[in-house]
Amino acid sequence: MKIYENLIIGGGASGLYLASLLNAKTTLILEKNAKCGLKILASGGGRCNVTNQNISPKNYLANENFIYNVLLKFNYKKTLEIFKNLNFSLEKKTQFYCKSGSKDVLNTLLNAIKCEILTNHEVTHVSKNLKNNTFEITSTKEKFYCKNLIIATGGISYKKLGATGLGYEIAKNFNLEIITPCPALVGFSVQKDEFWFKNLSGVSLDSIISVNDRFFKDKVLFTHKGISGPAVLNASLFWKKGKISINFAPKINIKNLKNSKKQVSTLMQLPKNFTKEFLHSQNLSDKPYDNFSTDEKAKFNKIFNYEFAPAGNFGFEKAEITKGGISTDELSENFESKKVSNLYFIGEVLDVNGMLGGYNLHFAFASANIASQKINLNL
Ligand SMILES: Cc1cc2nc3c(=O)[nH]c(=O)nc-3n(C[C@H](O)[C@H](O)[C@H](O)COP(=O)(O)OP(=O)(O)OC[C@H]3O[C@@H](n4cnc5c(N)ncnc54)[C@H](O)[C@@H]3O)c2cc1C
Structure with a gap:
């Protein structure tokens, strides 16, 4: 039985960036879609508004202390650093859009990843074996085992881009608090x-x-x-x-x-x-x-x-994000579950909800970056 050191569920903005930062020899990404990053491609009307020069807790509906600490550790310059080889235009004075389009944002993330990615693998169930401290991950195709499990499954809006409620189900199974998900950034x-x-x-x-x-x-x-x-x-x-x-x-x-x-x-x-x-x-x-x-x-x-x-x-099908999600009270400051060790949640699956203007992608990258520091220490 192969035990991966790290397994990331979800090959979107947060999961892909996280994978590029992990030092482990064996990291695996499981992605439901045939391709990773479909939401990145759709973001900003195909031009990806990756971050915002004017970023503060006021731009989020979230636990104020939690988001304050995240933004203190990871400011907009750090997001721009990820994409330093791309050109951005500044719109509405503060929003950074990729001049050459979302495709280049996605390719930058994919090119930085050296680990294994399995697409067309929808995860359906997760459990933890307390005897050997490993997670068992069941996908539509096979079972996987890992030491650190990272949930980067995003919200449930825009189902056609791959959204599932798996992140919430995992949280529920581990008795973590979930703030009722509902559509936001919507008409x-x-x-x-x-x-x-x-x-x-x-x-x-x-x-x-x-x-x-x-x-x-x-x-x-x-x-x-x-x-x-x-x-x-x-x-x-x-x-x-x-x-x-x-x-x-x-x-x-x-x-x-x-x-x-x-x-x-x-x-x-x-x-x-x-x-x-x-x-x-x-x-x-x-x-x-x-x-x-x-x-x-x-x-x-x-x-x-x-x-x-x-x-x-207008409902989840038209909503740019899902408001609510897993309560950040359940997490340590490095995004690890307080109740279940080696279980991490990053990105939109959490109850951290940004306004329009690049705040949601920024949080996806920030959460991945901060979590990576703890996961790398765990090896
Ligand atoms: C139309 C649109 C435009 C947007 N524009 C912007 C913008 O310009 N700027 C901005 O900041 N934000 C924007 N957003 C929001 C932003 O795209 C998201 O907040 C961000 O992508 C969330 O990243 P994530 O990694 O948490 O989740 P996602 O990027 O959604 O990635 C989650 C991944 O997990 C996979 N997955 C889900 N369930 C499973 C499962 N059971 N098994 C395996 N894989 C699974 C999904 O297929 C997906 O690839 C936009 C959103 C939409 C819908």
């Missing part, structure tokens, strides 16, 4: 009162969304199902059922609407179809602002603070 579906959004499918506006005392200033995109776009995706990370509010016209000062004979749709300098649909939804006609009655003005002013409760979100 909102709407209730009846907001069905007018659907008539604007394809229109986008610079807006400010406020949700649970957080503000997101960016584009809101109307779709045939509800709303999406970067401001909405970020808001979805912090939304827990209930109302959100959108300022659809943050650049407009209400003073500039007064004392004018022009219709509001002209003065608002927003896409005209948006202002018209908005007015229609409030039973208002398009006229000069001063011609609105007091009641009508109150209705119109909702354009600056439109409160509503989304019906839900």
Whole structure:
């Protein structure tokens, strides 16, 4: 019976980078898909936003101390160091996108790996033999044994890219706490009162969304199902059922609407179809602002603070990440389970959830790097 020193389940961002850092003679990656790194290829619209110059615990929904310590040990420069042979463009002043595309990000990781990778091997079960302190890993094809087991199976969004709930099942079998996984970085579906959004499918506006005392200033995109776009995706990370509010016209000062004979749709300098649909939804006609009655003005002013409760979100199939996952309270600072020695969890399978902007890939790399230091000591 061959016992691998290290076995990594999942050949995505965290698993591949980890493999490149491990010193053991025998490390094995088991990957469900025919190819590793499908989510890396899809990331950043095929251009992979690998990290962010402006990174802090505020960019994550996670245990603040835990993520603070991770970012202290692994800053954005360390992610750029992994890809030092690639060129990046800085977008929105802080986000690093690979100029030559995600394929080169994936190839950089693959080229740095010397260990064995078995693709088309979906792991279905894991157990630990307490007598000889080894893990038994059952895949759809055969059984494997190892000393250190690393779970890098990611979240459960985008099933078509390989996601399975195996990481959570393993945690459950070892009695580790799991924060209920749900879709995040995803659009909102709407209730009846907001069905007018659907008539604007394809229109986008610079807006400010406020949700649970957080503000997101960016584009809101109307779709045939509800709303999406970067401001909405970020808001979805912090939304827990209930109302959100959108300022659809943050650049407009209400003073500039007064004392004018022009219709509001002209003065608002927003896409005209948006202002018209908005007015229609409030039973208002398009006229000069001063011609609105007091009641009508109150209705119109909702354009600056439109409160509503989304019906839900577009679901795991459209969600860029899975919010929730294995609680970081279960882990030591080097990502090893406190309850089960030699068992590690890294990447998106954990309850560390980044906003849009390269924060999730950064965490995948950071967690792998920090875990590797302990795993290498364990040999
Ligand atoms: C469309 C899209 C765009 C994104 N863009 C960005 C971006 O630009 N910047 C950013 O920071 N983040 C982005 N993300 C999020 C980011 O890609 C993920 O957070 C990151 O890839 C997570 O890395 P991971 O290693 O934890 O998991 P993954 O990369 O998901 O890897 C997990 C691997 O485990 C394998 N696996 C799962 N179950 C099993 C099993 N039972 N047996 C064997 N193998 C298994 C999977 O096939 C997969 O290859 C994006 C996500 C999506 C969906």
